[in-house]
Amino acid sequence: MTPTTASAKATRTKGTTTSASKNQNPLHTPIIAWYEANQRDLPWREPGCPAWHILISEIMLQQTPVVRVLPIWREWVERWPTPADLAQASPADIIRAWGRLGYPRRALRLHAAAQAIVEKHNGEVPSDHAELLALPGIGSYTAAAVASFAFGQRHAVLDTNVRRVFARTVTGIEYPPTAVTAAETKLATELLPEQRAHVWAVAVMELGALVCTARSPKCAECPVSQQCAWRLAGSPPHTGPARKGQAWAGTDRQIRGALMAALRSSKEPLSHPQLVIEVPDSALRDPNQRSRCLSGLIEDGLVEPLPGDHYQLPA
DNA sequence: CATTCGTGGGA
DNA sequence: TTCCCAAGAAT
Numbered sequence: 001m002t003p004t005t006a007s008a009k010a011t012r013t014k015g016t017t018t019s020a021s022k023n024q025n026p027l028h029t030p031i032i033a034w035y036e037a038n039q040r041d042l043p044w045r046e047p048g049c050p051a052w053h054i055l056i057s058e059i060m061l062q063q064t065p066v067v068r069v070l071p072i073w074r075e076w077v078e079r080w081p082t083p084a085d086l087a088q089a090s091p092a093d094i095i096r097a098w099g100r101l102g103y104p105r106r107a108l109r110l111h112a113a114a115q116a117i118v119e120k121h122n123g124e125v126p127s128d129h130a131e132l133l134a135l136p137g138i139g140s141y142t143a144a145a146v147a148s149f150a151f152g153q154r155h156a157v158l159d160t161n162v163r164r165v166f167a168r169t170v171t172g173i174e175y176p177p178t179a180v181t182a183a184e185t186k187l188a189t190e191l192l193p194e195q196r197a198h199v200w201a202v203a204v205m206e207l208g209a210l211v212c213t214a215r216s217p218k219c220a221e222c223p224v225s226q227q228c229a230w231r232l233a234g235s236p237p238h239t240g241p242a243r244k245g246q247a248w249a250g251t252d253r254q255i256r257g258a259l260m261a262a263l264r265s266s267k268e269p270l271s272h273p274q275l276v277i278e279v280p281d282s283a284l285r286d287p288n289q290r291s292r293c294l295s296g297l298i299e300d301g302l303v304e305p306l307p308g309d310h311y312q313l314p315a
Numbered sequence: 316c317a318t319t320c321g322t323g324g325g326a
Numbered sequence: 327t328t329c330c331c332a333a334g335a336a337t
């Protein structure tokens with residue numbers, strides 16, 4: 001079946017039909033065909049990839065580019081091939097193995113998830129969406145992703161790529177809202193095909209990652225550019241509130257990152273003065289901020305305080 | 316609904 | 327160089 005331009009006019013079905021049993025989604029065929037021909041060869045997509053390894057990839061990929069995840073993921077699945085293996089590891093080893101992936105609390109949550117899987121699910125990653133959602137560090141997206149990609153289930157997988165593709169092709173706007181809205185979830189559910197929904201999910205994600213990118217989308221390569229509502233409207237620029245860029249210089253996150261980097265690279269516990277040397281100048285002028293960040297890291301379980309004002313990664 | 320939470324590469 | 331943002335979750 002060839003996706004002809006003649007179907008473009010039929011694209012404007014309001015989707016208000018309550019049937020939804022038969023999916024008439026005109027995006028379906030061309031996007032899946034595009035995916036079959038253009039998908040990246042990622043290791044967690046290989047047939048038979050264990051659910052645990054897929055789960056690890058999804059946690060690592062949260063807010064983190066694929067190229068940066070790949071080497072760390074390979075190290076983790078070799079070192080901790082099962083949930084039980086990771087559950088027994090020490091936080092210090094896990095935090096160091098996380099390296100500079102960012103958001104190191106994810107590593108601790110993955111550790112906690114592994115322990116929960118061992119204790120509550122016999123060491124096997126649960127396939128049930130609700131049970132996945134109950135695990136530490138697993139939210140709406142990751143639960144749907146693991147259920148789909150590891151177990152072939154049918155769920156609306158709404159990540160930043162999918163949201164952007166739907167915003168453009170269906171809603172006709174350049175960027176989706178700041179936070180996931182009920183309307184987006186409803187739309188994603190309605191667009192879900194009855195068959196091979198997990199392939200549809202990864203296909204839309206891939207399209208968003210490779211073609212329908214945030215900046216300078218490659219519309220010439222897009223399999224649905226002829227029926228893209230945003231494009232048909234003349235690619236109008238984003239009208240909503242300006243999306244806030246993440247501040248960085250002088251923020252707690254910068255200080256926390258510097259403190260963690262120092263502790264990761266040190267085999268021995270560090271004294272407070274040694275720690276101060278490692279943090280940026282901005283924080284040197286604000287002892288208040290330093291102590292706040294250190295306390296926060298301790299509360300998060302990323303740092304362990306020792307007697308004598310020394311600190312180390314949690315043993 | 317808005318904030319916080321790392322990092323580094325590309326435009 | 328500066329800015330943007332990449333398979334989000336927790337609060």
